[in-house]
Amino acid sequence: MxxxxxxxxxxxxxxxxxxxxxxxxxxxxxxxxxxxxxxxxxxxxxxxxxxxxxxxxxxxxxxxxxxxxxxxxxxxxxxxxxxxxYHRRSLAEEAMSRLKRLGERLSAREPAYQVAEVQIRCAILNTFTVLGMPDTVPCA
Structure with a gap:
């Protein structure tokens, strides 16, 4: 060992x-x-x-x-x-809030699978962020 x-x-x-x-x-x-x-x-x-x-x-x-x-x-x-x-702290809190909306607890029991589960949740959040970001254009 x-x-x-x-x-x-x-x-x-x-x-x-x-x-x-x-x-x-x-x-x-x-x-x-x-x-x-x-x-x-x-x-x-x-x-x-x-x-x-x-x-x-x-x-x-x-x-x-x-x-x-x-x-x-x-x-x-x-x-x-x-x-x-200091205002950046609220951005981190908001990200954690969104992550918790996908589930407060992990389903997997093995640490390696828990890591994979968290990575999948992060990928979902990143995809939602990309899909939900507005296209901004300057107005004359």
């Missing part, structure tokens, strides 16, 4: 598991998430609460979070969402 390499415990980071950007809604606006993001050297795109105040600088991830609070105060929440790329 061959031994498989397993990932380390949660919170451990290796160079091959580096994360570029983490985005999420307000539920991810916690000290623990910011600390985990800082340990992985990932950028965080999470809106702070409307009543958010700057954190003490000695906390992990506080600098990035405080910069977000300052940017929202300068730009306003709506403009910050566009400027930071």
């Amino acid at each position: 061959r031994r498989r390499d397993r990932a380390g415990p949660a919170g451990s980071a290796s160079a091959r598991e580096r994360i570029g950007v983490i985005s999420g809604d307000g539920a991810y606006h916690t000290r623990g998430v910011y600390a985990a993001s800082a340990s992985r050297q990932a950028a965080m795109i999470v809106p702070p609460r409307r009543t958010g105040r700057p954190w003490k600088a000695r906390m992990a991830g506080a600098g990035e979070r405080n910069e977000t609070v300052r940017a929202i105060k300068r730009l306003g929440r709506r403009l910050w969402k566009r400027w930071s790329g």
Whole structure:
């Protein structure tokens, strides 16, 4: 029997598991998430609460979070969402919503067949997207 390499415990980071950007809604606006993001050297795109105040600088991830609070105060929440790329999160959520409409659960039991089932669902979604995209033309 061959031994498989397993990932380390949660919170451990290796160079091959580096994360570029983490985005999420307000539920991810916690000290623990910011600390985990800082340990992985990932950028965080999470809106702070409307009543958010700057954190003490000695906390992990506080600098990035405080910069977000300052940017929202300068730009306003709506403009910050566009400027930071936060609005892209809703596109991912919409894609997952469409995928779930094809069924919440997988029918296959074997992992290889589960992968095939997900790939088929993605192919169906891609086909629907291509068929449903409007042709836009400029009007004079």
